[in-house]
Amino acid sequence: MDYLITEGYPSAAEKFASEANIRPRADFSCIQERVQIRDSIHRGDLQAAIEFINELNPELLDTDKKLHFSLLRLQLVELIRQSFASSDATLVGRAIEFAQNNLAPYAPLEQQFKNDLERAMALLIVPKDSWTKAASSSSSGQSTSQVQADFGALAELVDPSLRRKVAKDVNEAILQSQDQRREANIRYLVRARAWAEGLAREKKVDLPEFLSLGLDADAHPKDSHNGHHGDTEMTENGAEDGAGGGDADLARYTNITS
Known part of the structure; x- marks a missing residue:
């Protein structure tokens, strides 16, 4: 909604x-x-x-x-x-x-x-x-x-x-x-998920090669990049849109230490 x-x-x-x-x-x-x-x-x-x-x-x-x-x-x-x-x-x-x-x-x-x-x-x-x-x-x-x-x-x-x-x-x-949020919460959460996964892989955390959100049962792992599975395509400007400047905010969604 x-x-x-x-x-x-x-x-x-x-x-x-x-x-x-x-x-x-x-x-x-x-x-x-x-x-x-x-x-x-x-x-x-x-x-x-x-x-x-x-x-x-x-x-x-x-x-x-x-x-x-x-x-x-x-x-x-x-x-x-x-x-x-x-x-x-x-x-x-x-x-x-x-x-x-x-x-x-x-x-x-x-x-x-x-x-x-x-x-x-x-x-x-x-x-x-x-x-x-x-x-x-x-x-x-x-x-x-x-x-x-x-x-x-x-x-x-x-x-x-x-x-x-x-x-x-x-x-x-x-x-x-109008004093409303600029974007839907789901966009922010998708970017947070992609950022957290990227950080985990960067720090060599043991993760499966492909992490599915279950949003498209017919998609094949080979269609994804680094496990993102295209989730971040919900943004208009690409998967990494806005993620770089929001690391501090996104960090609260993960317990991965720096």
Whole structure:
């Protein structure tokens, strides 16, 4: 229930509550607002997402510069994508104008802003054929290897995973602004489990080569890495996401001595 509410799945949460005969503490109508924002980002409609965010919390993007910049940069990427998918030659100019008016003011504030803006603008020099092949790969669900070959270090900007990452960051920021936990407990516990196992193996503790959580009876040990069994894939940014900076907190879940 906690996961469904935090991640923004109101219908599933409501059905779960009904079948489990429990009364949820959350207001499902509030969850729906986060769902609207997430769906807008996932489909590349960043303008709508920003408007929804401002309606929900007018101060959020003003106080969180990094979050606002990431939304605007993704919006720039979508504008550039549209310019290559359309025969309208004015779209390139609109993308450049958007960058000048909305993103350029961030460049003097932090070097990372400047670097990220420059990388996004570099998409304008990618050949149109590469954009066409990228769109084809995305719609057919094919491997991203061709996209990586065409876009090189810029591939991450056109990969759908960037939309998911930004949506995740926005969801967590909204939850925090509402004095709620930024993520579901199960995500934290999965990272804690992976961290504890990794530490145990590092200290040569006698453990089976494969430790299953019993979440997928059909999976084979060879599909796992160091016994993680893909559990940590529940995070959007990979198995080790956020684990490095939380060792002190995670340590309380294990009795392994340093």
